[in-house]
Amino acid sequence: MNAAPTTLPTEPALTSYLLRHADDSLVHGQRLCEWVARAPRIEDDVALLNIALDHIGHARTLLTTVGEREGRGRSEDDLAFGRSEMEFSNARVFELPNGDFGQTVAKLVCIALWETELFGAWAASDEAVLAEFGSGAERECRYHLKYATTWAARLAGGTQESAERLEKGFAAVWPHLGELLVIDSLVTDLADVGVIPDHARVGAAWTARLYAELAGLGLALPELVAPAGPQGRQGNHLESFTSLLAEMQYLHRAHPGATW
Amino acid sequence: MSTYTEPLWEVFVRPARGLSHMHVGSLRASDAEMAVLSARDLYTRRSEGVSIWAVRSTDIASSDPAERGEFFETAATKPYRHASHYHVPDGLNL
Amino acid sequence: MFEEIVQTGGQIEPSDWMPDKYRASLSRQIAQHAHSEIIGMQPEGAWITRAPSLRRKAILLAKVQDEAGHGLYLYGAAETLGTDRAEMLEGLHSGRHKYAMSFDYGMPTWGDVAAMGWLGDGAAIVNQVPLARCSYGPYARAMVRVCKEESFHQRQGFEAMQALVAGTPQQRQMAQDALDRWWWPALMLFGPPDDASPRTADSMRWGIKRYTNDELRQRFVDMAAAQADVLGLTIPDPALRLREDGHCDFTLMDLEEFTANLRGEGPYATQRRDHRRAAHQDGAWVREAMQAYDDRVVAAREAS
C-alpha cells in the first residue's frame, strides 16, 4: 500500500479519527483516577495511578495534535473541558464505571489488549502522526497489560470469591466491547487510502488474544459482535457519562478564560 | 478479616548498563512476579534503572554483626595489600 | 559501639544492637511518617478528577503517586526495626497510631491544592532534609529518595500559586483564602514547641533529630515569608515581620487547637481514618485471593 501524505484528502477524517482515540484515553484515564486512595493495597494505588497517568499523557498528545490539525485554535484543555457529552467520541467501554477491583482488572485486560494491538498497528503505519504516537503508547500499554493479566491470573486462581468477582467483572465489561469492532465509513475511508491500519485485522487480532486470555483464566464468554445503532463514537453515551464530565469539567468551566 | 501479610522482598536496581545492581529498599509482594511489577512502579518512576532484581528477604544469607571483628577488622593489619603502600620513584609510570 | 556511632554522626544498621528505647522511638516516628504520607493522599487525591487543566491533572497524579511511594518506602524502613506492615496499618486503622494531623484540615478549593504543595511540601522538605542524615540507615536512605521527590512537589505547588495570583480576581482570592487556611496547619507540621516536646532531647542525643522543632519551624517561616512576598500574598499573622538578623518574628499556632488535633479532634480526622479503613476492608478479598494463589500455585511450582 502506498503511503498517503497527510494532506487535505484525508482531512477532516484523520483528525476525527485521532479525536476518537484521544477521547478513549482521556475518559479511561479519568475513570482510573477515581481509584486514588481506594486500592486494595498501596502498591495498587501506585500502579493504577501510573496507568491513569499514561492515559492522560496519551490524551494530551492526541488532543494537542487534533487542536493543531483542525486549525480552530483549540488547545488540549479547550477540547477536554469545553465539549459536551454529545461531542465526545470515545467508545463506551472506556467510560464504564470502575466497579470493584475485579471489574477494573477485567476492564484493564480488555482495554490493554485492544490498545497494544491498535497502537502496535499505528506504530507500523506510514502516517507519521500515528507511527510516532503508536510506538511510545504501545510500549506503555504492554506494561498495563502485564499488570492486568498478572492480577487476573491471581484473582482467577485465588479464592472462590475472587474468581466470581473477576468473572462478574468480565461479564459487566463484555456488552460494551463490541463497539470496538464497529468499522464505519470514517475508518474504511482512511484505511482504504492507507492512512490508518486495517481495523478488521486489528479487531481480529484483538479478539483472538482476548479469547485466549479468557480461556487461560478458565472463563468463557460469548463471541463479540459489532452492535448496530449509535454508540459512544457517535456521541451516544452511558447515563453515568455526564457525571464523569461534570466532575472533570466543572472547575475549568466555572472560570472561563482563566489560566491555571 | 484476613491478617495475611505478603512476604518481604529486597529490591536491587541496575541504574544503567555497565553498573551493578544496587539495593534500593524493600517491598511486600505475594510472589516474584508481583514483586518485580511493584518494584518497577515504586523504585523506577524517574528512569532510575534498566534492570530489577527482587530477592526474598529471608533468602539472603548475611554475616553475623557480632562477628564483625574477626570478619572485617583483621584486614586492616595488612596495608601491603594496597598499591598505595609502596613508594614509587618520581616520574616512573608504575 | 551504639553510643560511639551515634555520637560521631555515623549510622546504625538494622542488624546492629540498639537500645530498646531507640528502636521503639524510631519505629513510632517512621510509622507515623508513613501514615502521614498515606493519609495525605486523600484530600489531594480527591482533586485529581477535578483538576482545572490536563497539565495540572498529570502533575497532581504524579505527585499523589509519589506520596503513596513515600508511604511504602517508609513502611519498608520501619519494617527493618521488626514491626511488620500489617501491624502498622492496624495501628493506623484502629486509631492507635498518630499521623501528621495537618491533613485533618479540609481542602475545599483548588487553591488548597496549590497551597498544600507550596506550604505543606515545603514544610516537609525542611523537616526531612536533616532526616536524610539521621542515625538510622534505612530511614536516612528512604529520606534521600523522598527529599528528591518533595522538591518537585513544592515547586509545582508554588507554580500553581503563581498561576492563581497572576489570574482573575477570583483566582487571586482563591490563593489568599487557601494561604489563610493552610498557614497554621503548616506550622503545626513541625510539632509542639521545644519546651513542650518531651522526646526531643532523646531524639537529638541519638541523632534521629538534628534540629529541634522550633529551629525547623523558624527556618520554614523565614523561607515562606519571602515566598509569600514574591506571590504578593499576605500571611495571616499580623505579628509576622522580618528582623534585622534576617529571621522573622512570628506567632506560634494556637496550642489548644494543636493539642485537640493531636487527640484526633481535627475537622476531618474521623473521615480520613474511616476512608482509609474502608479502602483496606474493601480490598480484603483481593489480598485473600493473593494469599490463596500464593499458597497454591506458587507452592506447586516450587515443589515441581
Ligand SMILES: [Fe+2]
Ligand atoms: Fe511525601
Ligand SMILES: [Fe+2]
Ligand atoms: Fe510531597
